[in-house]
Amino acid sequence: MKRYVNINDNGQEDLYCDNRISNTKYTILNFLPKNLWEQFSRFMNQYFLLIACLQLWSLITPVNPASTWGPLIFIFAVSATKEAWDDYNRYLSDKQANDKEVWVVKQGIKKQIQAQDIHVGNIVWLRENDEVPCDLVLIGTSDPQGICYVETAALDGETDMKTRVIPSACMGLDPELLHKIKGAIECPNPDKDIRRFEANLRLFPPFIDNDLCPLTINNTLLQSCYLRNTEWACGVAVYTGNETKLGMSRGIPEPKLTAVDAMIDKLTGAIFLFQIVVVIVLGIAGDVWKDTEAQKQWYVLYPKEGPWYELLVIPLRFELLCSIMIPISIKVSLDLMKSLYAKFIDWDEEMYDHDTNTPSHATNTAISEDLGQVEYILTDKTGTLTENRMIFRRCCINGTFYGNESGDALKDMELLDAIGSKRPDVIRFLTVMAVCNTVIPLKSKKGTISYKAQSQDEDALVHAAAHLHMVLFNKNGNILEVNFNASILQYEILDTLEFTSDRKRMSVIVRDCQNRDIILLTKGADEAVLPNASSGQQIRTHVEAVEQYAQLGLRTLCLAWRELNEDEYREWSLMFKEANSTLVDREWKLAEVCQRLEHDLEILGVTAIEDRLQDGVPETIETLRKAGINFWMLTGDKQDTAIQIALSCNFISPEPKGQLLLIDGKTEDEVSKSLERVIRTMSITPSEPKDVAFVVDGWALEIALKHHQKDFTKLAMLSRTAICCRVTPSQKAQLVELLKSREYRTLAIGDGGNDVRMIQQADIGVGISGREGLQAARAADYSIGKFRFLKRLILVHGRYSYNRTAFLSQYSFYKSLLICFIQILFSFISGVSGSSLFNSVSLMAYNVFYTSIPVLVSVLDKDLSERTVMEHPQILFYCQAGRLLNPSTFAGWFGRSLFHLIVAAGMGPVLSLKYFRYTYRSSAINKLQQAERLGGPIVSLGNVEPQMKSIDKDVALLPMSQSNNRNTAYEPLPSDSPTSSRRFLGSATPFDFLQTTQLRLSSTYSRNFKDN
């Protein structure tokens, strides 16, 4: 389980691998066998190979074997070439990394060697802007405080600079001594967690003491990071080659299979069965004919006694004849189409974000069709719906509210006066704002100070503090300098109790350099801070402040502090050190130790930070709602803030139109009761329909998922809208899993590292390349610049992709079936002997040149223009419910190929049938096409009469649609109506319009509630 690294010892070179990075899948020697093996592990390919092999037997082959071998070899060559090309590119980039020259200490002398020759235990020297070649434990930097800065963008996508410090044991070592340093590092075996490194360092004499020195991720330089703003740094290689954190986390994600693909597979299976049946029937018929009729046909000269396999010959011939039922071209055509869909997304001008200069990008080129079939969108709040540009707006200090009138505390004269008069509570409040963080101030040459912050909240707080004359201007090692009204205050940072999403707070322990007091400064979520307030303190005003701010949609943080006495700190410090150097469960132990200090806090006040909504969010949500997509908001933020944001972006409607049902409770019983109550409320068809949504917080959610999964699932299916607040990343993923388990197509959209799991879990992951770095965007299948592009991604790209694939796949089967039916029909008039009507060249030409290549232009097909789709998002139902590709449409194509077999000139009846349907039973798509052509205003006023009727029918339909348990991806809806799509909550929504405005019938969904 553990790895012992001897620093600067060459004796262990063989123990661990060298630093040669290899991401390649193949070598030159094993490429062919391995690639072929991989390709043949797919069923379709096995089938084609079997067919091709059978064709080599000239007794049974109806056509030239080349007509199968040709396409097969072509298809294999194409995918093998693609693989080879990818692998070659990987090889080139590996080689580049491997051949890079780095400075390494060998036998006490600094030498330049290639990166691939680094071994575990070597000391590697880096200069500014060098890329880190392997995972290092930092032991020295040019900075006297032992700090260096790294950019980790390549690792986690976060563009901010991070600080790394050398372990305390190495502090103050002379650079010359570093050449000769000896010691041992005890670290866990390689893993892929880039946020955790729990190890110990022990230096051998004569270097300082023999103490174990704990190492964290802050003492490491990980592979692929860049050293910035630091002249040099050096470190000990602990993980090398493919065993680095990056190398370990680099894995091939499991390929996602779209619903369309699954359906095509299913249909292929059905056709395969059909083919087997045909082969058996015709084979038997052929054998019978041969034994009776053919004996009379003297010119065929059948021998009386055939070989033992005689009975098999005719069935096998039919197998070969019918093998074209499953078109060999379908996979190639579909792959080609899919990569074009992806390209169209990349190329789309309207999804290019000017602010951040990012075009949209489809990382996963294979799942565009799923976009058109999304049923649930699970969205993050911060950074996804909002801009994640935090601005400090209000605060409440010791019961006094600032910024309530102007909406901007920075301009509140009262606050400025209070600062001017140096009221101690205000000063303390500002101190926490400026000091309690991990922000790095950077001074430019002009003297202006800019901040590098990992969290947007901290950035907002430090900036606000600076505005209020408490300027954090220097952080030099442990010494932190704050300029307050031209006087410089110095603090020594003793410990930092870091923020984790479980703790929901962070603290720093500082020593005031003026009076040597030790102070604990804490900031965090209200529920993480307020319970730890000292018992005597009145926290009511703070709770009220938090509530008030949350109702305004502001993010709140509680600030607190406590003076520690020397002994208490010293005692605690030992525990902290110990916890810090444990290897197992360090995070949990640290949290426990921190808890021991963070109590009896004196609450100073509450800050309120505004996070503005992104452009076009309410409209996007409304449009996608109309398209029948359900929204769930999953946020780590607190309930009130979440609800407020939800209200302002049309996510839920306010009373009386909307109704929020709360699921809460701390115990199993409470949660169970409230869950039941909510389900009951939801299942009753209300007399006055409402948009009902449920709200659940992380705590109740955990209980609900653990003990009442069935009920919760039921609730999840009933509800079109849900808000889950204070949820952890793993809970987000759990919710996605829950919906997926009910066969819903889910799309998860988020922007931060905490959304990555949810994004990877969902059928489609969309990342917003936002301020929280590119982590989500990298893990996602699609990355877009703004939330509002989601509308276009789904309604335009997703819908078109689905339509086109549905057409192409069914058409491919149709044309193959057609020619196969002709062959079968011919076999009845050719003595059921399995002769082919067409010669090999014609067959191949038909399959490739006449029917496969020309139809590829359907990649540009549009049944409706983009504008019409945007105006009538309801049309997405067709895709969602899988109306264009399911067994019944496939049966239609099947019948069409049969019909075309019998009546070659059958276009007349087909056209007239189509016309009848088109005119008198037209589908919504047809109607919109007509409207589009007529060019008139498409939105019209419906008459009220049928509307009323419709609702009755709708309601009557409901029990049926309710009981219709979804277990397949397609589901022909009982009607076109969005309302009948199995959730009757939505069913009643048209009512609203009848009652509120009879003129705005076009939108089923509630308009902006602000109008009311």
Place this chain on the structure above:
Amino acid sequence: MNLKATAASSTSDGTSDSSAPRRNSKKPKYSRFTQQELPACKPILTPGWVISTFAVVGIIFIPIGLASLFASQRVVEIVDRYDIDCIPETLRNDKLAFIQSRETNKTCTRSLTVPMDMKSPIYVYYELDNFYQNHRRYVKSRNDKQLQSKKNENETSSCDPEANASNGLPIVPCGLIAWSLFNDTYRFSLSSKVLEVNKKNIAWKSDQGHKFGDDVYPKNFQSGGLIGGAKLNASKPLSEQEDLIVWMRTAALPTFRKLWGKIEVDLEANEQITVVIQNNYNTYSFGGKKKLVLSTTSWIGGKNDFLGVAYLTVGGLCLFLAISFILLYFARPRPLGDPSFLSWNSDPAGHMN
């Protein structure tokens, strides 16, 4: 569409202005292809469009149908089935024995009456029925290379079981098709005057020129124990054996006619033609009919009513549909593209699609 195009172009203009100063913008380049804005036509089944299509199809098809039916009617065809009649009545209960016997006299005389004036050329066909020239075992049993050139004489692969003669030498032409060559012959006379039948140029020119070599002579043909059909004149190259060439172009269906020759004089109505048939070919084992066909041609070829009927049927159907759609259009007009008919705007019960 226009609206959309202008909107798109205006935004693209606007954005290109704003992004112009920014270097290395990652904005995708505009082209009508990348933005999926290629011009397209979308035919929509409007009443006008559908009705006029049907009407036009009907109006075009009916005359074509009438013309081809008329042409087909003008073709004069004499069909005479002789397979049973050419067996003496006493032997009819064992036809197979009759045809397989070398002793029996297989000459048979038939008399045909010309129903109408027949203009030359008059084509003479034989028609076989229930004969599977398309049977896989049969149709593959030939070697085109061997037929083509003398140097490939030994190429008899795929010719089994008629590949090599009993002495082991290759048969030229090999295979079941050649082996079973049709061998009935006909002699025509008109009131005791011999009617010349031209047997030249009855095969495809391309077959004669390319597929059957002029240096390939029959060898070891029909020399085995089993005699299939006709024998070939070993002194004539294959390219001149036109009966063989016609026979070797295998028929796709089990009932087929093959050209036997051409009569190049006009025949008048009610003339009696006497045909002396050498009834050699065995169709009796599988119960196939044999027919002799004399036919003139017109611009649609031989007598074929199907084409005319098909044209008339389709044309008539189209015309009928066109008229009924017009009536329907006036009886139950239905405004197109009325969004109030959209299911989410109106009646969810109207989900009949």
